[in-house]
Amino acid sequence: MTEKKNPGFQEMVRMRVVFEVPGMDAVNVRRDLEYKTGDGQPLHMDVYAPSKARGPRPAVVLVHGGPVPRIGAKNMGVFVSYGELLAASGLVAVAFDHRFLAPARLADAAEDVADLVEHVRTNAGSLGVDPERLALWAFSGGGPFLAAPLRDRPAWLRAVVAYYAVLDLQQPAPGVDSGVSSDLRRTFSAICGLGDVARDAPPILVARAGLHHEWLNAGIDRFVQAALSTGATLDLLNHPDGRHGFDILDDDARSKQIIRRTLEFLWDQLVG
Numbered sequence: 504m505t506e507k508k509n510p511g512f513q514e515m516v517r518m519r520v521v522f523e524v525p526g527m528d529a530v531n532v533r534r535d536l537e538y539k540t541g542d543g544q545p546l547h548m549d550v551y552a553p554s555k556a557r558g559p560r561p562a563v564v565l566v567h568g569g570p571v572p573r574i575g576a577k578n579m580g581v582f583v584s585y586g587e588l589l590a591a592s593g594l595v596a597v598a599f600d601h602r603f604l605a606p607a608r609l610a611d612a613a614e615d616v617a618d619l620v621e622h623v624r625t626n627a628g629s630l631g632v633d634p635e636r637l638a639l640w641a642f643s644g645g646g647p648f649l650a651a652p653l654r655d656r657p658a659w660l661r662a663v664v665a666y667y668a669v670l671d672l673q674q675p676a677p678g679v680d681s682g683v684s685s686d687l688r689r690t691f692s693a694i695c696g697l698g699d700v701a702r703d704a705p706p707i708l709v710a711r712a713g714l715h716h717e718w719l720n721a722g723i724d725r726f727v728q729a730a731l732s733t734g735a736t737l738d739l740l741n742h743p744d745g746r747h748g749f750d751i752l753d754d755d756a757r758s759k760q761i762i763r764r765t766l767e768f769l770w771d772q773l774v775g
Contacts (some may be wrong), residue, residue: 518751521759522750524656529727530554531552533549533552547575548597548623549599550595552630556742563640564599564640565596565599567601567603567645568641568642569645570603571644581748582598586598592766599619601619606683617649620639637773638769640663643747644659645671646669649665649668649694650691651696652696655667661705662707662708662773665707666750667719667747668693668721671722671723672688672689672722673689673692674718676716694726701735704755706772708737709726709730709736710751712745713738715738715755740760740764742758743759
């Protein structure tokens with residue numbers, strides 16, 4: 504197998520998802536809407552809506568990973584194109600920035616995610632969103648922010664998607680001293696949000712990249728086993744030859760199958 508070359512950070516920032524549907528260039532986008540203030544600075548969201556939407560639509564909240572510098576993650580090609588893809592598929596998408604700037608900011612970022620959801624639900628009428636039909640889609644280091652919703656299981660949370668996500672922080676990454684306490688690692692481990700019984704948890708879809716870091720994939724595998732053993736409804740989509748970020752890095756049939764199946768999963772849970 505030919506070794507795959509990884510692009511530099513700036514190139515990755517611009518990269519879009521490898522799957523497209525008609526109408527992505529014609530969706531309605533409301534950019535840079537302030538949803539709260541954090542550290543004395545406004546935090547913004549972008550809302551993508553179908554071009555011919557009638558009435559409130561279910562919404563998918565795109566939760567970026569980290570730690571990342573203050574680059575405006577919602578403006579990255581991956582989230583812009585997912586926003587367009589979801590809206591062209593008939594759903595509302597919300598991309599936003601949160602404060603996961605360093606491991607020590609986990610709690611701040613989790614607060615931002617919760618506040619973003621509350622803001623969207625409170626302003627659902629003006630945003631064209633059904634406040635009782637939302638899904639969370641977390642990527643990479645956004646996985647820890649699924650822990651609280653999985654634990655609390657609010658009625659509005661109809662589905663959870665995790666793409667190559669950090670789902671178990673209880674075992675620190677080898678050689679990495681994050682300075683995060685063991686209690687906080689448990690608090691922000693999605694696997695702990697499942698509890699002993701997850702039959703009433705929202706349906707979960709996990710996408711796994713085979714060429715991922717061994718530590719991260721081990722956490723995903725533990726989460727999958729825990730979800731199955733506690734009775735959760737779970738779809739596992741494995742890309743054996745996929746890299747971390749396969750949905751923008753690996754333009755192949757399996758990446759496209761996974762993205763297509765994710766859209767079907769979200770539609771089934773939010774609309775169907």
